[in-house]
Amino acid sequence: MPSQPPLPPLLTSYLSSQPESSLTLISSILGATSNWLVLRYLYSALSTSNSSNAAIGFDESHNGAKKVVLVSFLRGWEFWRAEAKRLGLDLARLSDKKQFAFVDGLSELFCPPQTANAAPSPSPISAGFPARTTIPLRGPPGAVPGRAPVSALPALRNDNVARSPAELGVAKKLHFSGRGTAALDALEKDIIAVIEQLKAANDESEEVLLIIDQPDFLLAATGASMGIGATEMSEWVMGLQQTVHTTALTVAADSPLIHNAAASGNQQSTPVEGEHAAFAIGLAHRASSVMQLRTLETGAARDVSGVLRISRGGGLSGANGLDEKELLYYIQRDGSVKVFGRGES
Amino acid sequence: MAPVNLSHRRTHNLLLISKLLNLRDTASPLTLLLDSLEQPATPLIQEYIRRAKLSKVHVTLVAFETVKRPDGCDAIVYTRRKTPAEIIKEVTAAYQPVASAGPSKRRLIIIDAINPLLSSRTVDPNFHLPSFLGAFITPTKPAALKSDASLVVTYHQDIPGFPPQNPYLPSPFSVLNYLATSIITLHSFSHILAQKAARDRSLAAPVFGLEEEQDGVLLGRLDKLVGTGAAEGIVLELEHRRKSGRGVLEWYLLPPASRYSANHVKEIVTLLDDNILYNPPMESAYGADEEPQSTFELGLTDRQRRDREGVVLPYFDAQHGDGPGEGGRILYDMGEEDDFDEEEDEI
Numbered sequence: 228m229p230s231q232p233p234l235p236p237l238l239t240s241y242l243s244s245q246p247e248s249s250l251t252l253i254s255s256i257l258g259a260t261s262n263w264l265v266l267r268y269l270y271s272a273l274s275t276s277n278s279s280n281a282a283i284g285f286d287e288s289h290n291g292a293k294k295v296v297l298v299s300f301l302r303g304w305e306f307w308r309a310e311a312k313r314l315g316l317d318l319a320r321l322s323d324k325k326q327f328a329f330v331d332g333l334s335e336l337f338c339p340p341q342t343a344n345a346a347p348s349p350s351p352i353s354a355g356f357p358a359r360t361t362i363p364l365r366g367p368p369g370a371v372p373g374r375a376p377v378s379a380l381p382a383l384r385n386d387n388v389a390r391s392p393a394e395l396g397v398a399k400k401l402h403f404s405g406r407g408t409a410a411l412d413a414l415e416k417d418i419i420a421v422i423e424q425l426k427a428a429n430d431e432s433e434e435v436l437l438i439i440d441q442p443d444f445l446l447a448a449t450g451a452s453m454g455i456g457a458t459e460m461s462e463w464v465m466g467l468q469q470t471v472h473t474t475a476l477t478v479a480a481d482s483p484l485i486h487n488a489a490a491s492g493n494q495q496s497t498p499v500e501g502e503h504a505a506f507a508i509g510l511a512h513r514a515s516s517v518m519q520l521r522t523l524e525t526g527a528a529r530d531v532s533g534v535l536r537i538s539r540g541g542g543l544s545g546a547n548g549l550d551e552k553e554l555l556y557y558i559q560r561d562g563s564v565k566v567f568g569r570g571e572s
Numbered sequence: 573m574a575p576v577n578l579s580h581r582r583t584h585n586l587l588l589i590s591k592l593l594n595l596r597d598t599a600s601p602l603t604l605l606l607d608s609l610e611q612p613a614t615p616l617i618q619e620y621i622r623r624a625k626l627s628k629v630h631v632t633l634v635a636f637e638t639v640k641r642p643d644g645c646d647a648i649v650y651t652r653r654k655t656p657a658e659i660i661k662e663v664t665a666a667y668q669p670v671a672s673a674g675p676s677k678r679r680l681i682i683i684d685a686i687n688p689l690l691s692s693r694t695v696d697p698n699f700h701l702p703s704f705l706g707a708f709i710t711p712t713k714p715a716a717l718k719s720d721a722s723l724v725v726t727y728h729q730d731i732p733g734f735p736p737q738n739p740y741l742p743s744p745f746s747v748l749n750y751l752a753t754s755i756i757t758l759h760s761f762s763h764i765l766a767q768k769a770a771r772d773r774s775l776a777a778p779v780f781g782l783e784e785e786q787d788g789v790l791l792g793r794l795d796k797l798v799g800t801g802a803a804e805g806i807v808l809e810l811e812h813r814r815k816s817g818r819g820v821l822e823w824y825l826l827p828p829a830s831r832y833s834a835n836h837v838k839e840i841v842t843l844l845d846d847n848i849l850y851n852p853p854m855e856s857a858y859g860a861d862e863e864p865q866s867t868f869e870l871g872l873t874d875r876q877r878r879d880r881e882g883v884v885l886p887y888f889d890a891q892h893g894d895g896p897g898e899g900g901r902i903l904y905d906m907g908e909e910d911d912f913d914e915e916e917d918e919i
Contacts, residue, residue, distance in 0.1 A: 248640045256788040408653065408694060451693065458692040461637070462652050468639050482787040488732040501732050505691060508731050508782070511609055511790050512685065513637040521788025538791040541612030541728075542638070551793070 233270050233314045235566035237554060241516070241537060242271040245436075245473040250464075252514040252540060254480035254507065259520040259533035261477040262302070262310065263556075263564050265438060268475055269295055270314050272436045273321055294325075294425045296471070298418055299440040300332040304398045313562040325428030328421045332401045332414075332445070339404070403445075407454030411463045414445075419470050434472040439464070443478045446506055451498050457505035464510070478507045480519065514540030516549050523555075532558045535566070582843055585822040588812060590839045592754060594623050595680055598720045600812065601709050604752035605726045609791050610781045611760040611806055613726045615829060617682055620724060621645060622834055624680045632666050634659065634683045656689070656699055660707045679721045681708050687731045690744040697737060701747050725752075730782050752813075759807040760793060761825060765849060804828045807844055825850075 234242065245251060255261035272293040299307065307329065311318045321327035399421050401414055422435055442460065449455040468474045488496035488504040496504075511517050519536040536553045557565045591599045607613035621644040624631045632647045641648045647666040651659050667679055689695065708723050727748060736743055742750075749755065760780075767777040781792035808824040823844035832840050845851050872880070906912060 250639075254788065254790055259788065454693055456691060456693045458688040459694065461688060465637070465639060465652055480788050480790055482785065485782065485790070486785045496732070501734060505687075505731050505734075508609065508790065509637070509685075509687065509728070512612065512728050512731070517791055519788055519790055521786070524786065536789075536791070538793055540791075541607070541609060541614060 231559065231563040231565050233274070233563070234267060235556075235564055237552075237566045237568075238267060239271070241518075241549075242267055246515065247472060248468065249473050249515040250468060250510070250513055250540070250542065251473070251475040252507075252510050252517045253475060253477040253520070254511075254517065255477060255520045256479065256481045256522065258522040261440075261520055263558055263562075264518065264520065264535075265297075265440060265475070265477060266307075266310055266314055266316075267564070268436070268438060269297065269311060269318075269327075270316055273316060273327060293472075294327070294428075294435045295438065296328045296330065296418070296422050296425060296435060297438045297440065298330040298332055298401075298442075300336070300444040301441045303333050304329050304331055310562070325425055328425050329398045330401060330418055330421055331398045335400045336403050336445075337448070338402070403449070406449075408459055408462075410449075410453070411455065411459060415463055415466050418467060422467075422470055435470075437467060437471040437474045439467070439474070439476045441477050441479065443484075443503055443506060446502055447499055450502065457502045457509060460506050461509050461513070476510060476514075478510065479503075480507055480521075512541040515542045516540055530557055531555050578843075578845060581822065582846065585820065585824075585843065586839060586841070588820060589808070589810060589822070589824055589841050592810075592812065593620065593841070594627060595620075595629055595678055595722045598678075598722055600754040601722055602705060602752050602754075603722065603724045604748055604755045605724060606729050606755065606757040607726060608728065608730045608758070608781070610763060610793050611758040613758055615806055616756070616758060616808070616826065617684070617724070617726070618642070618829060619826060620680065620682065622829075626835065626837065627678075630667050630677060630679045632663055632679070632681045634663060634681060636683065636685045636688045638684050651689075656695065656704050660704065663708060681721055681723050683723070683725045685728055686725050686744075686748070687728050687733075691731075691734050701744055702751055705751065754810060754812040757809040757811075759809065761805045761807050761849075764807045764844075768850065804831075808841070 253261045253264055272295050297307065308318050318327055318329070322329065399417060401417055403410055403414065405413065418437075422437065425435060426433060442464065446455065446457065446460045464474070464476065484500060484503045485507060486504075488501040517538050517540045519538070520533055521536070522533050523531055533556060534553060535556050537549070538551050539549050554566050554568055556567075559565065588599075591597065592603065605613040605616060621631055621642065623629075625644045630647075631645050632649060633642065633645045634649050634651060636651050638648070649659065649662045649666055654662070663681060690701075705723060705725070709721050725748065727745065733743060733745060763778075763780050770777045782790065784792060805825050805827045808826055810820070810822050810824060812820045812822075814820065824841045825844050825847050826841050
């Protein structure tokens with residue numbers, strides 16, 4: 228099979244042009260994850276070789292070379308760096324150029340913040356355990372301590388310590404403390420600080436794209452007992468949305484998380500199901516476009532990984548011109564993605 | 573539906589919807605829009621704003637989920653991290669009626685989604701929804717500068733609510749339903765058509781989006797739904813409660829905004845029953861006068877018809893009951909062209 232362009236041609240128009248202060252919701256399920264689509268977003272915003280549009284003469288700030296802040300709650304920096312590298316995107320270099328910033332919501336979210344610049348001897352507990360309690364769904368082998376032999380842990384930690392000063396600007400680590408909206412406000416402040424850093428870095432393009440990967444994890448991990456519900460999370464997203472040009476969000480839309488609590492199902496639902504459904508559906512109501520990933524209804528296929536449905540969301544500032552579409556995609560062995568219509572190949 | 577009835581509805585109910593959408597005479601102080609992901613209320617809200625602008629009504633948007641101010645909106649009040657009391661205060665402050673001269677100006681307050689407020693955890697447990705909504709319509713300030721305010725509240729039906737703190741209180745949705753003077757439920761026209769097509773064939777009506785309960789599907793809406801052709805627009809199911817207590821139920825069709833200019837004044841909403849796609853005209857009286865074409869002459873001449881009518885069929889004769897064996901005989905008068913054969917035609 229011939230190698231695919233990093234940006235599937237059918238998706239370019241959806242990935243590159245979002246109206247101002249728009250919200251794009253990407254919903255995924257367990258069998259059809261959204262990582263590849265997030266990476267395509269990163270690529271379309273960050274790569275500068277995207278000259279085909281620039282040649283036509285649209286205003287050039289709109290294609291390529293935007294600034295991106297990626298907040299990830301389920302996957303670590305290593306994962307994104309490695310995956311982006313496969314697309315030919317060097318995130319570490321881009322973050323040195325202040326074009327990209329990564330906010331790590333995974334590795335230390337629920338541990339007490341350490342003093343900056345890595346204290347000389349962080350206790351092994353705080354280095355080892357938290358990562359284990361919030362294991363990512365899928366990460367590169369090296370970054371998952373659970374899989375590494377125990378003896379390797381100190382080495383890993385040393386590695387972290389050695390790297391942290393260089394990475395300080397890159398991977399801001401989020402810490403959750405307190406409860407309720409105060410805790411969310413603290414997270415918001417941290418993220419906005421990163422956004423402001425990027426904005427201040429150089430002024431040629433002010434457009435910042437904010438990608439929040441699976442904030443629903445935060446909701447599930449805190450929940451009502453911490454005074455955080457769907458409304459508070461939506462407000463949190465809205466606060467971030469107001470500081471950036473465009474926002475893209477990924478949430479899980481697996482059936483149990485959505486349908487158990489949805490109005491149509493009348494069985495008793497758990498608080499997590501209810502909050503998650505309210506959060507995800509509420510976001511879809513606000514979004515200007517919704518990209519839904521799912522597996523084929525007819526079962527697994529050898530040359531189709533899943534279905535991507537692009538629809539308009541319910542937002543008042545919705546992109547009215549958006550062309551609704553349903554496409555198939557296939558993730559190849561080398562990580563490249565082919566996107567095609569039904570019946571085509 | 574009898575045609576007389578339809579024309580009656582056409583006159584009265586079209587007038588009603590036009591009155592409601594144009595906010596005339598404060599026909600409905602509290603309008604509840606029930607929408608879902610399959611048909612968001614956005615087009616209808618834009619239509620409200622468009623009409624309000626035409627008639628110079630002041631529009632305030634209370635933004636629970638909108639970030640950018642929509643065109644034509646005079647004021648936007650963000651509700652993030654604000655208590656209901658603060659929201660009311662800001663909304664009231666957003667509009668200062670100019671001097672007392674002239675007729676009081678009308679005002680439209682749109683709440684883009686009430687759900688976040690209803691499921692918020694930070695809101696005071698003593699929060700009282702009716703008085704919150706009432707405060708918009710009749711501000712507590714001295715009524716000297718009274719303005720006629722209409723409130724349009726959107727409620728997303730598909731966002732699950734939460735069990736109320738107090739099990740003896742009605743759910744917020746019931747309260748809203750009870751308070752509203754008109755309720756508009758929105759449907760996608762193409763879905764209505766698909767459901768009607770299924771009903772006409774006595775099939776189970778199809779469901780869309782979340783109701784499909786399919787893994788990973790939030791929205792089912794696609795532009796080109798199979799078999800519905802150019803079905804654009806949204807269907808409004810209106811329930812209006814008159815002051816007299818009588819309710820009016822009607823289904824309307826609001827065409828998409830691209831079909832008319834922003835300054836269009838004439839009523840654009842039509843009855844759903846008048847729509848050609850929903851209610852295709854009966855293919856009336858085809859072939860009532862025509863007869864099938866054939867090479868045979870199937871008609872009768874006048875003479876033939878007279879002769880045929882003159883024939884007395886045997887069973888008429890039998891009904892006289894002249895005794896056994898008498899009735900039912902076949903009496904035949906020989907014509908001159910008949911060839912009588914003794915052996916064969918013996919009776």
